Amino acid sequence: MARQSGILPLKGTIGNITFYKTKAGHLAREKGGIDANRIATDPAFVRTRENGAEFGRAGKAGKLLRTAFRAMLLNIGDSYMTSRLTREMVKVIQADATNVRGKRNAIDGEAELLKGFEFNINGRLGGTLYAPFTTAIDRAAGALKVDIPAFLPINMLASPAGATHFKIQAAGAEIDFEAETFVNGNTASAELAIDATATAVMNLAVNVTANSTKPLFLALGVEFYQQVNGALYSLKNGAYNALALVNISGMPATPGGV
Template identity: 35%
Template sequence: MAKLKSLIKIEGTLDGMTFYKGKNGYIVRTKGGVSKSRIQNDPAFIRTRENGTEFGQMAKSGKTLRQALTPMLADVKDGTLTARMMKTMAQIKNADTTSIRGSRNVAMGLTSNEGKALLKGFDFNGNAKLTSVLISDYLLNTTTGEISIASFIPLQQMNAPGGATHVSFMSGVLNLDFATGDKDLQWSPAQNVAINNTEQSVNMVPPAVPVGTGHTLYVFKMSFYQDINGIQYSLNNGSFNVLHIIEIL
């Protein structure tokens, strides 16, 4: 790699050399690396092929989970989600102690208690973790998917973001087969609560609990709003909203 010192500033590839602009000026480097054909066929790169296969499977599993939760995830904003989920999927894949190297996968990893424990507690918004936002006990009924909070006082039992006047609670149950992609998501109506000192009970019950060949994930969502002249607006486009996996069976 070398710096380009010339009155002519170019970017792109020319005669096997790549020109581009870096933070320290224009850079030029020669094309290098191992050819795609060699990586795909040379026995010396078998480990590389195995790692690549597992990497692709992990990325697919993360995407499958995010897409399955789209109705609840759409207004939960975090630019680090894909990278954080990829890290978690890699750990779950490593919990697959049955498949041979190159074929280890998330679906098999989740059949173990270790794999389930790695996914349980995942926050889809790293900037709004449930354990940091909600300062209250809650109960989950895995038979019905109901999440309940008794005697909840918003101003005392929650760290609400500045400007929020209301919060909505929602529970969701997802049956997802990571091997086939088959999914069924059921979510409760949102229970909207004013952020004040009024004590009340919060109960979120999905219309049904999905069944299927996959794992059942229970998720807890909190969405924050600001009331302006009687209309509630999503606070900061959802960057403070919580979506958390509280259990996986």
């Protein structure tokens, strides 16, 4: 990989050199690699095919999870979130102890490994909200809850410069990775001033299917606003809004199983 220089950066392929643009700048690399047909058929590449199949499933599972939380993610600014989530979903799939390599999948994996995942690496929940909170997932009732005692926003929020208001958001999702479907919901506090006035106790609850047999995910986030002439505007297109998976209930045990 080489970095392009000059006032007219190139894009595309010339001869054996491919020119392309990334966040690191305009780069160039030599074309190469192994013929795709050989990878698809040669026994020497069986592990490559297995890894590719599982990586593909990880990508699809990550996309489904992102879609389930799309309403919250619309106000999150992290261009690397998709690749980071796919990487973590690969770990979920690799934890599948039921299926053979190459056939492992998210539904039989360890969804709990995603707990703590930060959707915005530039605005981590752990570095934004310092107020204590508790979470609970009641699978029988289909209820996902976050409880936050009263707190002083000016003390318990690491708010970005320019922020005058915030709101706390919670979202829950029941995801069927096999059927590629989900049931979701979200709730939020009112927009509150970032000052020394204590908030009310917050009890945020989201409902999905009661007695679900699918993985359940609970996310908690903080969204920041700036007040201008009495109106609230999302701060810097959500660059510092936080959202993380704070509780997960994976596949429930099969009755009579081991």
